[in-house]
Amino acid sequence: MLRYLNHLFQVQVVLFLIVQLTLLYLQGAALRRHKNCCFLLLVASTICGIFVLAATGTMLVFTRTEALLVWSYSLGFLFGIAQGVLGLIGAALLFRDYRRLAEHVSSVVANQLESDRIV
Secondary structure, X not given: OHHHHHHHHHHHHHHHHHHHHHHHHHHHHHHHHHOOHHHHHHHHHHHHHHHHHHHHHHHHHOOOOHHHHHHHHHHHHHHHHXXXXXXXXXXXXXXXXXXXXXXXXXXXXXXXXXXXXHO
């Protein structure tokens, strides 16, 4: 049973790392294109997520001792909190900017329709 759980943990770390790296690529590309602060926060959040995986993944590489468990879980907790806070703020700013853009586009379209009716 322990062997199964260890294998499951290895698969989980690899899959999460693939997801985090894919998100980092997408967010980095968006940051380069748009230079928006929300993407910078999302990139920082994803980097913290990679650090969470690195901190918890140390148990796959090194012999598990009490000190290693304390350090890896403590670092994982801190990076996890940072990832959550940065990700939440970045997503909130992204949604705010999207709402502003949608409002701007709808007002431009409404003004265009109004000017078309006058002419």
